[in-house]
Amino acid sequence: xxxxxxxxxxxxxxxxxxxxxxxxxxxxxxxxxxxxxxxxxxxxxxxxxxxxxxxxxxxxxxxxxxxxxxxxxxxxxxxxxxxxxxxxxxxxxxxxxxxxxxxxxxxxxxxxxxxxxxxxxxxxxxxxxxxxxxxxxxxxxxxxxxxxxxxxxxxxxxxxxxxxxxxxxxxxxxxxxxxxxxxxxxxxxxxxxxxxxxxxxxxxxxxxxxxxxxxxxxxxxxxxxxxxxxxxxxxxxxxxxxxxxxxxxxxxxxxxxxxxxxxxxxxxxxxxxxxxxxxxxxxxxxxxxxxxxxxxxx
Numbered sequence: 491x492x493x494x495x496x497x498x499x500x501x502x503x504x505x506x507x508x509x510x511x512x513x514x515x516x517x518x519x520x521x522x523x524x525x526x527x528x529x530x531x532x533x534x535x536x537x538x539x540x541x542x543x544x545x546x547x548x549x550x551x552x553x554x555x556x557x558x559x560x561x562x563x564x565x566x567x568x569x570x571x572x573x574x575x576x577x578x579x580x581x582x583x584x585x586x587x588x589x590x591x592x593x594x595x596x597x598x599x600x601x602x603x604x605x606x607x608x609x610x611x612x613x614x615x616x617x618x619x620x621x622x623x624x625x626x627x628x629x630x631x632x633x634x635x636x637x638x639x640x641x642x643x644x645x646x647x648x649x650x651x652x653x654x655x656x657x658x659x660x661x662x663x664x665x666x667x668x669x670x671x672x673x674x675x676x677x678x679x680x681x682x683x684x685x686x687x688x689x690x691x692x693x694x695x696x697x698x699x700x701x702x703x704x705x706x707x708x709x710x711x712x713x714x715x716x717x718x719x720x721x722x723x724x725x726x727x728x729x730x731x732x733x734x735x736x737x738x739x740x741x742x743x744x745x746x747x748x749x750x751x752x753x754x755x756x757x758x759x760x761x762x763x764x765x766x767x768x769x770x771x772x773x774x775x776x777x778x779x780x781x782x783x784x785x786x787x788x
Contacts, residue, residue: 503757504750504764509605510778511771516580517601519773521554523547527779531589531597532580534558538595540779548775561595568593579663583607585635586663588656598630598656602769602781606736607636610694613733613788614640617693621733624685624724626678626697631657633696635666642694643670649705651675677705679716682723691729694736701741713741721752732760736786738769749785756787763788 513519520535521528522543529536537554538561547554559574570591577590583604589597614621614637621642625634628646630653637644638661648654654675661667674681678697699720703711721737728735735756737749750766757764766785770778 504754504766506746507765507767508778509602509767509769509784511601511604511769513772513774514582517582519771519779521547521549521775522773522777522779526554528554528557531599532578534574534578534589536574536591536597537561539563542780545777548773559591561591563595568595582632583636584639584664585632585660586665587630587632587660588663590656599632600629600781602771603632603738605769606696606738606784606786607633609786609788610696610734610736611636611640613694614642617733621693622691622729623694623696624692624727626682626695626720626724627699627703628657628696629653629698631660633698634671635661635664637694637696638666638669638671639664645672645674645692647674647676647678647681649675649677649703649709649711651706675706677707677709678711679720679723680705680709682720682727686723686726690727692727693729693732694734695724695727695732696736696738697724698738699741713739713744718752725755728756732756734786734788736784738782738784740782744783746783746785749783753785753787 516532518530523546525541525543527540535557536559537557559570559572561570577588579586579588587599591597623637623642623644625646628634628648634644634646654673699713701713735753746766750764764787768780769782770780772778
């Protein structure tokens with residue numbers, strides 16, 4: 491029987507893996523279950539919802555009750571109960587990051603991303619040349635700061651003025667305020683289109699697209715409508731010898747393969763490797779809590 495080339499790289503050149511964050515001095519997943527997780531950030535223990543934790547808890551109710559802060563939600567509104575600081579600083583992967591519990595249950599850092607910070611940092615350090623990185627939906631800046639600490643010049647883009655201000659605080663805390671970082675408050679799609687017109691080029695691109703969001707001038711982002719366009723536009727911003735392309739995601743219902751197939755063009759053009767799979771955090775009990783998905787090319 492005749493065999494035809496599908497035009498796609500062989501599946502063996504795309505490797506599925508799980509990236510796992512293990513306990514560290516200032517972060518630990520203590521327990522999870524019944525759609526909740528119990529975490530330690532520095533010396534502060536927080537309990538908050540997590541829909542992925544569909545199993546029994548291993549710790550007793552008394553240990554959960556000792557959390558300094560517990561997040562509860564009724565309808566669209568949420569709040570933190572308990573005696574917890576307004577903000578405090580932790581050390582994670584040689585970065586100092588401000589922890590600030592928000593009304594959306596987030597605290598300003600996603601520990602499951604540690605492996606990606608390490609991966610990008612090593613690629614930058616080993617490049618043997620100047621490296622420019624574009625971080626889209628950059629939030630509070632951990633990926634930006636990891637890349638800057640490794641020696642890259644970084645353009646950090648987020649639509650939220652609050653998030654960018656928080657990222658700049660983290661840069662100062664980490665002693666990286668003097669690094670070559672551009673802090674941009676703008677709609678991601680509009681910024682990327684302008685960068686294409688300006689002829690800008692980047693060696694590495696990081697993006698963490700939300701399922702839904704608004705730009706600073708109320709521009710609308712929907713992942714199902716805008717994601718494919720964004721990746722195509724970003725392909726025009728890549729340098730002649732790109733180092734990496736990383737996509738993270740938290741939109742429920744998507745497979746990491748959906749991300750991986752969007753970056754196949756890099757493998758066709760430049761060779762290299764595509765890895766995709768789950769982001770997870772290791773719990774004290776030995777279980778792993780799934781926290782998101784990713785695909786990355788290098």
